Amino acid sequence: MHEKDLPKEVPGPIGPTETRSGFSIPVADRVLRLPPYLFARINKLLYEKRRAGADVIDLGMGNPSDPPQDIVIEKLAAAARDPDNHGYTESRGILNLRREVASKYFKQFGVRLDPESEIIVCLGSKDGFSHLCLALLGPGDTAVVPAPSYPPHVYAVILAGASTISLDVTKPDEFLSRLAFVCQNLFPRPKVVVVNFPHNPTTTVVEADFYHELVRLAKRYSFLVISDLAYADVTFDGYRAPSLLAVPGGRDVGVELTTMSKGYNMAGWRVGFCCGNAEMVRALATVKTYYDYGMFRAIQVAAIVALRHTDAAVEAQAREYQRRRDVLCEGLERLGWPIVRPKATMFVWAKIPEPWASQMSSFDFAMKLLKEADVAVSPGGGFGAAGEGYLRLALVENEHRLRQAVRQIGRCLGQAQNQPPARVAGT
Secondary structure, X not given: OOOOOOOOOOOOOOOOEEOOOOOEEOOOHHHHOOOOOOOHHHHHHHHHHHHOOOOOEXXXXXXXXXXXXXXXXHHHHHHHOOHHHXXXXXXXXXXXXXXXXXXXXXXXXXXXXXXXXXXXXXXXXXXXXXXXXXXHOOOOOEEEEEEOOOHHHHHHHHHOOOEEEEEEOOOHHHHHHHHHHHHXXXXXXXOEEEEOOOOOXXXXXXXXXXXXXXXXXXXXXXXXXXXXXXXXOOEOOOOOOOOHHHOOOHHHHEEEEEEOOOOOOOHHHOOEEEEEOHHHHHHHHHHHHHHOOOOOHHHHHHHHHHHHHOHHHHHHHHHHHHHHHHXXXXXXXXXXXXXXXXXXXXEEEEEOOOOXXXXXXXXXXXXXXXXHHOEEOEEHHHHOHHHOOEEEEEOOOOHHHHHHHHHHHHHHHOOOOOOOOEEOOOO
């Protein structure tokens, strides 16, 4: 899924308010269940520093900085000039786009999907996930979500009126054993299990055998699976992210969400897909029918061109992220940081080194880097208690800027860049 989790302008804490006239504005209980936005202090300082003229290197939000291919932009412009493309479209997405998604699934995963019943176009995969929670969950229901947590995985469930159980995903085998324990001992059992591999924020990856076991558990304990596969196009070192839908029985128990935000550099275009179990797709389509009139047709036409003609560019973009990963990780290793090099995603999940890890929270450490080094990062604590002690650094700047960020961090912390590397074996 895909990165709207760190908005740059954030409202303050929400609660019963009064207007200037003294009239009370009682908001819904579901909104009151949402906590204050945890990144607000960092984003406020980032805004203030940039307004004052500081050149802040922003590694906080996973917002792609590279543009889509020219052929895609040109098709968008041409389609926007066609007067037939400006009316309402069906909320499921135009059929030719759904057919192109089916073609991609077959090429990438060997999965044959029915464009009519097993694919729906979403206004970004975050939209798809949130509306799917409304379609599947309600008061009294429980969803298992990954921890550390991409915020919408938790709060879309809460907004649907359901409860969450967070399970650590950094060791996938233990996640499965804990999931089985929860299903055996909790009543009522979880209705939905959310998985997200490659994982945001920790970059944890799995092989296909993980999904084999997950499907077995789903059938045994009768839960539904929502797989967030947002980073399938951004993989490194020969690793290829598997699909839930490629596993026998995967479509019996779940759906998968994908996006064009990452590999295609179309984050602001908001193009995502939900594929898999026809009944779950139908439930999402029912909710979307009441919430939107579908995506601007010109964007859908351009997305078809992107899916049909830019595979090589997607692969090249993944190689670019891998080069950026190597630059950032090598720099932090020279500073003596313990680093696990990711096999996928556009992030590095870095353990905060000593002595700072023992002296301050991840939020305080992130604030220190922003105040003193002009480098913005995401504190691990912002992804829940399981993320405390870590930082998430996005690979959205070019190699030169990443090297500069490392130098500024080193000066801020008084670290020399000639220390022996502190490599940690990754998954």
